[in-house]
Amino acid sequence: MGTAAALRITLERSLQHRFPAALTPSARTIYETASTGIPVLDSLLDGGLPVGAISEISGQESSGRTSLALSFLARRTQDAQVCAWVDAGDALDPESAAANGVDLRRLLWVRCGTPAAKPQPSKPGTPMAATSALSQLDQALRSADLLLQAGGFAAIVLDLGSIDPASAMRIPLATWFRFRQAADHARTSLLVLGRDSYAQSSAALVLDCAPLRARAAGKAAHQTVLTSLEFHAERGRQRFAPAPTPIRKPPASTWSANCTWDISTAPATEKRA
Amino acid sequence: MTLYACLHLAEFPAQALLRLQPTLRAQPVAVMEGRAPLEALCSLNRPARRLGAALGMTRLEAESIPGLKLLARNPQIESAAHNVLFEAAARFSPRIENLGTTTSSTLMLDITGTERLFGPPDALAQRLSKALTTLGFRASIAISASFHTARILAAATRGITLIPTGQEAPTLAQLPLAALNLPADDAQTFANWGIHTLGELAALPQDELIARLGQRALLWHQLALGTAPHSFQPVEPAFQLQEFFEFETPVADLDSLLFLGARMIDSLVARASARAFSLARLILHMELEKGAVCRRVIAPAIPSIDRKFLLKLLQLQLAANPPSAAVQRITLRAEAGQSSKVQLGLFAPQTPEPSRLDVTLARLKAIAGEDRVGSPVLEDTHRPGSFHLAPFAVSATPQKPSNASSRRTHLALRRMRPPIPVRVTVQAEKPTAFRDRQHTYAISAAYGPWKTSGAWWAAEGWDLAEWDVLAQATSGESLACLLVEDRQTRAWHLEAFYD
Incomplete structure (x- = not known):
């Protein structure tokens, strides 16, 4: 035995009554993550979205939440896994999902709400009226609960992006806690899309998204084709971070999503803040 | 040596009606036949007999007996019950002859050579009796080397009767002459002679008997001795998984429908299992009040014989899409499928368990709507936003990305x-x-x-x-x-x- 090792053991024994294993690094659990399919975000999130936990992707409309979720589902379905999209506002566009590479045969889509009973939104980009949102929200929560309890789904997206934050904030914490337990038990990644963060302490990860800028083809005065949108993503909370984040500005990245008609091979601009 | 087992179900119209209604079995029940007002009592159970009900009573007479429940005879229910009975009997012997009458059901099983499968005849009789009791039937069973001896004893006695070879005549001797169902004139002739039992008939000299009553007396004499010959005529009906029931009054309560559905599924599962089949589809056909018809199809992802699972699917289906009016008649038909055997992979990705997924999908449809749960399928059109939902099923092979562009985020x-x-x-x-x-x-x-x-x-x-x-x-x-x-x-x- 080397001198350093012997010295360490001696010190630990002498301090054992005050500091157990004072000089031995504590054991650390490595949590499984799954790639989002966007390298810069994978880097920001230390590998991707956590498996068996709740991840919240929050932000206003046009902040890239849906593109990110579809990119994540595309990777999961291409690995022969099964995913579900619980759509509280009936807003999913299957063409966008297919364009992102989601295997639609492996995607279960639950369209909450009844079109005939759905009233017109009061304002574009704002949530549904609270009276209808409650019933739609109730359907979405019940559906997500059933899917989590059934097990076998690699990822479930609970899309509350069209729901009034005031209604979604009223979801009891016990519900989120139950979702967290079920997701952990089933090894399911539960993604919650919303205008705000709702799960609070039950969320393992919170990613705040915001729109940054748009890019178009052609000269400035004659731009007729939108080619991509750039988004800003900021890591708000990460319970299973390998290394504790120092108290300073939270880590963030910018990433972009190209329009389906943009066939240019140049990689989109992405950078880590 | 040839050996026969005879199953005799007396009062079959009543048994068929009570098979799917176990709560009524302990109550006095009589079955009426014919058109009003000329209906007559054609079948009854033991409690009804104890109350004084008898065959041939008019509806007015039957209704005057307090506590007696009257049901209408239903040939469709009897046919379904007979199929169930035949399926159960076929598990013990492939050679079965049908000897049923209008008010009883009698099946003769050729059980020659089945000792190695089911043990000695008494063990086989016990198993047969248990199988029929499970299905809701009460049968008397007689086993004999003589075809007609087994038939006569099964109809004349209750429970299980085993007749050793060579003991046919002594066993039959105590039975009344009515066991032979003689024509009225000949029965009266024997009564005038003072012949009342089969033993007394067997003791008569054969030649003199034939000289007085003709050649037909030879058969009666041989029947009384247990030596009458018979040419076995086996039948083999088509395998059909179907149950039928008609309510006395239309039923709108879902619990009542499910109670009956559970009994039907039990029966179908048992019959399918006996042939190593599973149930691939259940088709529920309901005839409603005022002639309307309602049809529901339950198709699990994989064929199953799990009765609780199938019943849950039925419950969720009926809860999500209840019939528009009270139900008068129910037909539950099943399509047989092969039992599924799935080889699981150690490194295969996790997917939902098929049976559990079926129940989950049914519950989701009950929450969100029948046509709002499934996998999106893009339509072959340039119209923006065109798609439809297909039933969700876990596909075995994943779709590979067509090109590198699918790796990009759009x-x-x-x-x-x-x-x-x-x-x-x-x-x-x-x-x-x-x-x-x-x-x-x-x-x-x-x-x-x-x-x-x-x-x-x-x-x-x-x-x-x-x-x-x-x-x-x-x-x-x-x-x-x-x-x-x-x-x-x-x-x-x-x-x-x-x-």
Whole structure:
């Protein structure tokens, strides 16, 4: 035995009554993550979205939440896994999902709400009226609960992006806690899309998204084709971070999503803040 | 040596009606046959007999007996019950002859050589009796080397009777002459002679008997001795998994339907299992009041014989889509499928368990709607936003990405269903602002128009101009959205958001 090792053991024994294993690094659990399919975000999130936990992707409309979720589902379905999209506002566009590479045969889509009973939104980009949102929200929560309890789904997206934050904030914490337990038990990644963060302490990860800028083809005065949108993503909370984040500005990245008609091979601009 | 087992189900019309209603078995029940007002009692159970009911009573006489429940005879229910009985008997012998009458069901099983499968005859009789009791039947069983001896004893006695070879005549000797169902004139002749039992008939000299009553007396004499010959005529009906029941009064209560459905599923599962089958589909056909018909199909992802699972699917199906009126008749038909055997892989990705997924999907449909749960399938058209939902099933092979471009992240749309009508301000053929009912949005950049049209020859044709716009709300919130102008009606809609 080397001198350093012997010295360490001696010190630990002498301090054992005050500091157990004072000089031995504590054991650390490595949590499984799954790639989002966007390298810069994978880097920001230390590998991707956590498996068996709740991840919240929050932000206003046009902040890239849906593109990110579809990119994540595309990777999961291409690995022969099964995913579900619980759509509280009936807003999913299957063409966008297919364009992102989601295997639609492996995607279960639950369209909450009844079109005939759905009233017109009061304002574009704002949530549904609270009276209808409650019933739609109730359907979405019940559906997500059933899917989590059934097990076998690699990822479930609970899309509350069209729901009034005031209604979604009223979801009891016990519900989120139950979702967290079920997701952990089933090894399911539960993604919650919303205008705000709702799960609070039950969320393992919170990613705040915001729109940054748009890019178009052609000269400035004659731009007729939108080619991509750039988004800003900021890591708000990460319970299973390998290394504790120092108290300073939270880590963030910018990433972009190209329009389906943009066939240019140049990689989109992405950078880590 | 040939050996026969005879199953005799007396009062079969009553047994068939009570098979799916176990709660009524302990009550006095009589079955009426014929058209009103000439209905007559044709079958009854033991409690009814104890109350004084008898065959041939009119409805008025039967109704005068307090506590006696009267049911109408139903040939369809009897036919279904007979099929069930035949299926159960076929598990013990493939050679079965049907000897049923209008008011009883009698099956003769050729059980020669079955000792190695079911043990000695008494063990076989016990197992047979247990199987029939499980199905809700009460049968008397007689086993003999003589066909007719087994038949006569099964009809004349209760429980299980074993007749050793050579003991046919002594066993039959105590039975009354009525066991032979003689014509009335001949029965009266024997009564005048003082012959009342089969033993007394067997003791008569054969030649003199034939000289007085003709050749038909030879058969009676041989029957009394247990030596009458018989040419076995086996029958083999088609395998059909079907149950039928008709309610006395229309039933609208879901619990009552499920109670009956559970009994039917039990029976179907037992019959399918006996042939190493599973149930691939259940088709529920309900005849409602006023002649309406309701049909429900339950198709689990994999064939199953799990009765609780099938019953749960039935419950969820009926809860989500209840019949529009009270149910008068129910037919539950099943399609047999092969039992599934799935080789699981150690490194295969996790997928939902098929049976559990079926129940989950049924529950989701009950929450969100029958047509709002499934896998999206894009339609082969250029019309924007065209898709339909297909039933969700876990496919075995994943779809491989077609090319490298599918690895890129594309901008997704969030559709507004239905699209929101907006008023758009257009300057220099470009939208510069739009307004919904309450708010105005300034457009900072508009890209387009993308013109798309199709099906101009049909009513569902479209002719649209799409604009991708970047808009600024008064609150400072920026949006990227898709505005669509219908070029025929000049109406503008907010179709979707980029997100």
